[in-house]
Amino acid sequence: MCAGTRCTIVTQSHCDARRVAFRSIFARLTSAFRERRSTAWRNGLTKKVSVAASCAGMDSELRQTRARVQAYYAHTMDDYSEFWSGPADSALHLGHLDADIQGHSASLVRTNEYLAAQVTLAPGCDVLDAGCGIGGSSVWLTQTYGCRVTALNIVMEHLLQAKLDVRRLGLTSSVHPVCVDFHQIAMRDESFDVVWALESGVHSCSRLVMYGEFSRVLRGYGHLVLADIMIAERAQMNRSGALALDALTSGWALSSLTTESRMLTQLRAAGFKPIDVHDTSSLVAPSVARLGDLARTAALRTDEEVASGAWTQIRVGNIRACIALDELFREGTLRYVIMSAKKVRGQREAAV
Ligand SMILES: C[S@@+](CC[C@H](N)C(=O)[O-])C[C@H]1O[C@@H](n2cnc3c(N)ncnc32)[C@H](O)[C@@H]1O
Numbered sequence: 001m002c003a004g005t006r007c008t009i010v011t012q013s014h015c016d017a018r019r020v021a022f023r024s025i026f027a028r029l030t031s032a033f034r035e036r037r038s039t040a041w042r043n044g045l046t047k048k049v050s051v052a053a054s055c056a057g058m059d060s061e062l063r064q065t066r067a068r069v070q071a072y073y074a075h076t077m078d079d080y081s082e083f084w085s086g087p088a089d090s091a092l093h094l095g096h097l098d099a100d101i102q103g104h105s106a107s108l109v110r111t112n113e114y115l116a117a118q119v120t121l122a123p124g125c126d127v128l129d130a131g132c133g134i135g136g137s138s139v140w141l142t143q144t145y146g147c148r149v150t151a152l153n154i155v156m157e158h159l160l161q162a163k164l165d166v167r168r169l170g171l172t173s174s175v176h177p178v179c180v181d182f183h184q185i186a187m188r189d190e191s192f193d194v195v196w197a198l199e200s201g202v203h204s205c206s207r208l209v210m211y212g213e214f215s216r217v218l219r220g221y222g223h224l225v226l227a228d229i230m231i232a233e234r235a236q237m238n239r240s241g242a243l244a245l246d247a248l249t250s251g252w253a254l255s256s257l258t259t260e261s262r263m264l265t266q267l268r269a270a271g272f273k274p275i276d277v278h279d280t281s282s283l284v285a286p287s288v289a290r291l292g293d294l295a296r297t298a299a300l301r302t303d304e305e306v307a308s309g310a311w312t313q314i315r316v317g318n319i320r321a322c323i324a325l326d327e328l329f330r331e332g333t334l335r336y337v338i339m340s341a342k343k344v345r346g347q348r349e350a351a352v
Helices: 012-042 051-056 058-083 104-116 136-145 156-168 207-217 239-251 260-269 281-307 313-330 347-351
Strands: 126-130 148-153 175-179 192-198 218-231 272-279 334-343
Touching: 058 156, 058 313, 104 136, 104 192, 104 218, 104 281, 126 136, 126 207, 136 148, 136 156, 136 175, 136 192, 148 156, 156 175, 192 207, 207 218, 207 260, 207 272, 218 260, 239 313, 260 272, 260 334, 281 313, 281 334, 313 334
Parallel strands: 126 148, 126 192, 148 175, 192 218
Antiparallel strands: 218 334, 272 334
16 A cells, blocks of 8 residues: 555455465466476476475555556656646547547547457446556546546656546546556455556566456456557567567566456456457557657657756657567557456356
């Protein structure tokens, strides 16, 4: 829990429910790690793969991941507001540019529309915006569909901005920004009809834990909709591609860039039945190119400013990451995917 924000009050029964959910997820993780360890032994790779350490270090991994994400967004908040998000969208995601719309801001709102088309949204339905940024989608969901939205984030600067906007727009009774980590959602089981995760999963240090939490807080047969940058299934990675991928993940504090097939496996393991998968890379390409162009211009400008100490390493890393994203997208190593999945009650059903 973070100091300084109005955090959700956690009752004993919430804690118990969370403990039970965590124990079951942890048990699944442990068996997954055991499986990986025995595979590693079989392959004679034990020295290279410290599987047990990664399991035992889950808590510290969570803390470190959180700290990296918080530092990244705290340092780049002004860059996002100067170059990317505007008052009509309040978005920290990529845009979808199709034949029906024009302009950057409209493309950012269009991304919301593409996700919304995957799920059933109605007045009064409860949505969890997991990794809400500065609250753009949460506000949009309330204004467009009349949903009640709980907006999760771990970055204080984002939450503060979201709260200011929600208050300014008179939406305090329907949008609730809270400081909660999506790996440890301090909320009751079965509280939401829809979980919305727009470009936030890439920061997760364990998608299995995160999806497990999404499944726990969803009502029976509730829906998860997510959008993420993904590694193409048969990506051929040469040395420069690997360097670009490294620049992207370190510069943007990403912990889990993954492939579609791995993500589907993880969703099933967490109790979801995937429904639809849409590769929207071609619609997102102009937005990625815009980001690359902005970053290249900024990169020229920053050399001097970096030397004078005006730019932090994190801001410089952000620019390198934007350029790397553009390169990797152009060569087809990365894709953009929107996915929806339904919570199922039994593992067997999820596996179908
Ligand atoms: C790329 S931004 C997308 C924000 C928003 N969904 C949007 O589309 O504008 C990712 C967001 O996820 C949040 N985030 C990252 N890790 C998180 C975590 N463990 N728990 C909650 N939020 C997290 C970040 O702080 C950031 O606001």
